[in-house]
Amino acid sequence: MTSKPDNDFLYSIALSLIPKLGPGTYKKIILHCGSAASFFNLPLGKLERIQGIGPKLLAFRKKKLNLLKEAEQIVEAANRNQIQIHSFHANNYPNRLKSISDAPPVLYSKGNLELNPKKTLGIVGTRKATQYGKNITHQITEELSRFQPCIISGLAYGIDIEAHRAALSRNLSTIGVMGSDLNTIYPSTHKKIAEQMMDCGGLLTEYKLGSEMSPSNFPQRNRIIAGLSDALIVVEAAKKGGALITAEIAYSYNREVFAVPGNLQSKYSEGCNDLIRNMKAGIYMSSKEIVNSLSWDMESRESSAQKVFPDTSLLDPLENKILERIFDKKEVEVNWLSHDLNVPISTLAVKLLNLEFLGFVKAFPGKKYQWLHSKQ
Incomplete structure (x- = not known):
C-alpha cells in the first residue's frame, strides 16, 4: 500500500x-x-x-x-497506524480465501505477515482451557515445528492464545484473526502477546479502524480462521462455542478438520468428541495425522527435487493454463481455479479428469489437485 x-x-x-x-x-x-x-x-x-x-x-x-x-x-x-489494506482482487489478498464465497471484500493487517505462506495450521478451542488442553496445544506445535507452518488462531482466551504463545516460543509465524479493529486488542490482557506477534506474523481483521465491536463479530471472524487454515485442530471445546463454529465452517470449506479426543467426563471435551462421532473431524492422536493428510512428509522428501514442466504440446489452451497454475502452486482447489481462470467448475472437471488420466495431476480429498511431475 x-x-x-x-x-x-x-x-x-x-x-x-x-x-x-x-x-x-x-x-x-x-x-x-x-x-x-x-x-x-x-x-x-x-x-x-x-x-x-x-x-x-x-x-x-x-x-x-x-x-x-x-x-x-x-x-x-x-x-x-502502519496498517496494510488488502482488497479482494489485489495481489496481496490471501489466496486461500479467494475461493470462499463469503470471504471479506477488504482485509486489514498489521505486522510482519505473509498472507500466503506455504503451510498453515489453525488451532482453536475453548476459552476455559484446562492444563491438558494447554499441554496438547504446545505438543502439537512442537511436533509440527520442523515443517514451519504458520499458526492461525483468534487471540482469544484459552486455547487460542496458547496457540500463539506456542508458535512464538518455537519461532513460528502466527496470525491472530480479530473480531475488532486493529487498534482494539480484545481481550486487552493479550496486548503484550499481540505486540510480540508483530515481528513473526501479526494481526488480521475485516474491520476498519473505528468500527464498533459487536459480539456477532467474533463468530463472523471464525470463517477467516477456517479459510486460512490448510488443516484445523480443535483441542478442547464444549458442546457449544466458537471453536465448534470454526470447525463446522472449515468442514464446509473442505478443509482438513481434526479434534483432540478427551475425557468423557470433561465438558470441555464434549464438543471434540461430538465432532469425531459425527464424522466432521478426524481423531487427532499425533502429528502424523496432519503430516499424512496434508502430504507434508512427501513435500519434505521432494524439497530438493527440481520441478520440470513436461511436454504439453498436445493439450488445449485451457488445459495448459490449468497446468501452469498447478505447477506454480503445487496444489490448488477447484473453486480457486474456477475463480482464477473465470471458467465454470463443470468445464474444469472435464479438463482435470483428462489431465489426471494423462498423468499430469492427481486428485485429493477436498477437490484438490496436485502436480505429479518432478525430476529426481
Missing part, C-alpha cells in the same frame, strides 16, 4: 463501504463490471441487467463522492 493509492484501490474500498453489501454481491459486481470503479461509472442500463443488483444498491452510485472520501480517510488512517 502506498500513501497515494491508485484509483481502483480506492474504488474497491468505497464499494465495500456500501451498507449491507455482502461478499457474494461484491464479487458478483467485480465479475460482471470488471472493477469496482466500473460499478460507479458504467451506464445504469448495463448494471440493471445484473441479477441480484436492485435499485437500492444502485442508488448508492449517487453517493460515489462521499464513499470515495471515506475510502481516502480509511487509507490515510491506515498509513498513520
